[in-house]
Amino acid sequence: MKTCIACGMPMKEASDFASEDTSKDYCVHCARPDGSMQSFEERKANMINFIIKTQGFDEKVATKIAESNMKKLPAWKAYFNKQSANMSR
Template sequence: MAEKCPACGSCGMPMEKPEDFALGDVTRPYCLHCTDARGELLPFDKVLETNARFYVESQGVTPAAADAMARAMLADMPAWRDRH
């Protein structure tokens, strides 16, 4: 049985290769898209913006729909679920 690849604790992206992880470090819990140049988690608003833009570009939804989709998805992620 294949081992499940880890997912980013911020956005849920599958992290299949070392370069998918922050700083290329497979022990880090977040992906390269959700972290800064030091490997630190970006602010919620930046992660939200990046994910909403992805939905607009990949699924062709409106910016308002993309924002709602991204907020709903991020609310379930370990990095953000306790955010008020």
């Protein structure tokens, strides 16, 4: 079973995939209306809003959770590696 590279959701049915295309590696929730994958910033903002909406957490905390969650996902790993490389310069 595939899991979404951008949010980790298990994708079983065609309806779980972006544009119902089972060859895609990302899910329907991580796709833009045109079917392409959301950018890092879009995904992060969506995740922060989602955490606030579903659990009511403080925005700063929600941001931290979103980042920690995204760090573990294949779609965003490179982004964090790049960030830490820049920081160590």
